[in-house]
Amino acid sequence: MRINENYWKLQDSYLFSTIAKKVKAFLAEHPDQKIIRLGIGDVTLPLPAAVVSAMHEAVDEMGKKESFHGYGPEQGYSFLKTAIQGYYARLPVKLEEEEIFVSDGAKSDLGNILDLFDRHNTVLVPDPVYPVYVDTNVMAGRNIVYMNANELNGFLPMPDGQVQADIIYLCSPNNPTGAVYHKTQLKAWVDYARRQGAVILFDAAYEAFISDESLPRSIFEIDGARECAVEFCSFSKTAGFTGTRCGYTVVPKELTYGGTKLNSMWLRRQTTKFNGVPYIVQKGASAVFSEEGQRQVKANIDYYKENARIIADALKKQGIWYTGGENSPYLWLKCPEGKSSWEYFDYLLTQAGIVGTPGAGFGKNGEGFFRLTAFGDRENTKEAVQRLASLR
Numbered sequence: 001m002r003i004n005e006n007y008w009k010l011q012d013s014y015l016f017s018t019i020a021k022k023v024k025a026f027l028a029e030h031p032d033q034k035i036i037r038l039g040i041g042d043v044t045l046p047l048p049a050a051v052v053s054a055m056h057e058a059v060d061e062m063g064k065k066e067s068f069h070g071y072g073p074e075q076g077y078s079f080l081k082t083a084i085q086g087y088y089a090r091l092p093v094k095l096e097e098e099e100i101f102v103s104d105g106a107k108s109d110l111g112n113i114l115d116l117f118d119r120h121n122t123v124l125v126p127d128p129v130y131p132v133y134v135d136t137n138v139m140a141g142r143n144i145v146y147m148n149a150n151e152l153n154g155f156l157p158m159p160d161g162q163v164q165a166d167i168i169y170l171c172s173p174n175n176p177t178g179a180v181y182h183k184t185q186l187k188a189w190v191d192y193a194r195r196q197g198a199v200i201l202f203d204a205a206y207e208a209f210i211s212d213e214s215l216p217r218s219i220f221e222i223d224g225a226r227e228c229a230v231e232f233c234s235f236s237k238t239a240g241f242t243g244t245r246c247g248y249t250v251v252p253k254e255l256t257y258g259g260t261k262l263n264s265m266w267l268r269r270q271t272t273k274f275n276g277v278p279y280i281v282q283k284g285a286s287a288v289f290s291e292e293g294q295r296q297v298k299a300n301i302d303y304y305k306e307n308a309r310i311i312a313d314a315l316k317k318q319g320i321w322y323t324g325g326e327n328s329p330y331l332w333l334k335c336p337e338g339k340s341s342w343e344y345f346d347y348l349l350t351q352a353g354i355v356g357t358p359g360a361g362f363g364k365n366g367e368g369f370f371r372l373t374a375f376g377d378r379e380n381t382k383e384a385v386q387r388l389a390s391l392r
């Protein structure tokens, strides 16, 4: 028996586990210190009332013989998929029901989709990047090519015709930098992918944070994307589902590689390895798209965006360079006084009791940068900026 030795090429632990361990060790030594967590992008507002009441009703249904649900369709219930279709229709993007696959979240699907691709494909990822894209491909032993995202290109790398790629990861609004591609930029990516015969894995988990109407929320707003892209979406940041778990992946029927439709392959993969998201959770998720649900979700997003504004104002006042935070819940700042990302992490933790995410954890171009999230609670966010101000 041989193990998968590709795991030896991974860093010791996943970025957010490393951070959690460091914070735990600090708290063990300083039990009285109040820590403010602006690190992992975990929401703090509760589920919207419309979601909670839909889930309560679903629990009651599950408790009665006549309305009980056993195994559901692996790719999701129709009531949720039609609600998702309606949500896309406003862009306007037309999706068929069979193109939508409901899952337990974008992170799982971003890793699982790799089942469909050969191990010898070359993967193109931006640097800095959400570590899941890199780690899942390292686990499979794929060759990874990095594209530089930096201040010069506004952390939005564009295609380089000299680079050959088979699988391309794009995330917009971006985690970790908060940068958002314009339609013309995404069109350049779609054209490049089609020329190369590559597939774009488009992570749209943060689309709900876009307030600038001119920015695309879905790659399917771009002509030609149905021929080259898969889109991943999540209820985590939109509707507070980080602990409830629900997301969806859109695999257009046009996507054909090696004479095979990715849509059929993904259906085959999901029906084999996945038994679907709980009925109760899908009922809650579908309530997100009701009129009331949309109003409540918007109120939560506005709350986080106000947090982002509070952090941004504080950074501006202190003359700290930053980007993001406008159409995104993340602020990406340059560590003051030339500190490295981990030095600044330790400094903020020990001197101000603030936890953020070191940019270096997202790749080499993240060195010297730091990510703060707007998902904190309002009072804590205000306290964090006061603590920041008192450091200087």
Ligand code: MLT
Pocket: 039, 040, 041, 042, 107, 130, 175
């Ligand atoms: C993050 O902080 O980058 C996200 O919470 C990670 C995730 O969504 O898995």
